[in-house]
Amino acid sequence: MSFLLLQSPTLWDFKYLITGVLRVFRTAIAVAFTAIVLATVALAFASIRSTDSVVGPRIFGKNVLVVRSGSMNGTFPVGSAVVINPISPSGMKSLRVGTIVSFKSAANPDILITHRIMETIARGGGRVVFRTKGDSNTLADQTFLDPSQVVGTYSYAIPHGGHVLVAIQSGRLLAALVIAFIFASISLMFTNRAFASSDQWEIL
Structure with a gap:
């Protein structure tokens, strides 16, 4: 045994x-x-872009934006890191109502604004402009958005990721x-x- x-x-x-x-x-x-x-x-x-509502680096060809204002709180809160896909001239045709876009301010091209397209307005010669608005704003933006001002479309957001980037x-x-x-x-x-x-x- x-x-x-x-x-x-x-x-x-x-x-x-x-x-x-x-x-x-x-x-x-x-x-x-x-x-x-x-x-x-x-x-x-990484190269830095100073903006009114956002500020962030450009990494791997994408704009990483840090949300500075609460105009889009319904979609991403202040302090989020928002990834924006660059858009080509041919990609402008895909812009439609509901698309969130980042665009240069008409008053200051160095300022980027990220708002949602609310309306497409036809102009003469087949040209179109957009009416935009922040999800948390009561009123739409005062000036129409020309497609040439658009720098990219919203991809996704990382809550509080912007605070990390700033740090x-x-x-x-x-x-x-x-x-x-x-x-x-x-x-x-x-x-x-x-x-x-x-x-x-x-x-x-």
């Missing part, structure tokens, strides 16, 4: 297990920190990440030293 002998884990086994976990954790922190720093640098050096571009997020990484590294260093000291006492 044979018996299966089970041995309870010792304190030494637990130390090796925890040490291994700490090493994996430290490696994961280093990899994550490196990735975040690279992404932060990429965003920081990255201002350098506050990177500073916070560096401080967090330093504290995490110091904590892991002291933990490893504590385990090393206890191992030496066990051997003695």
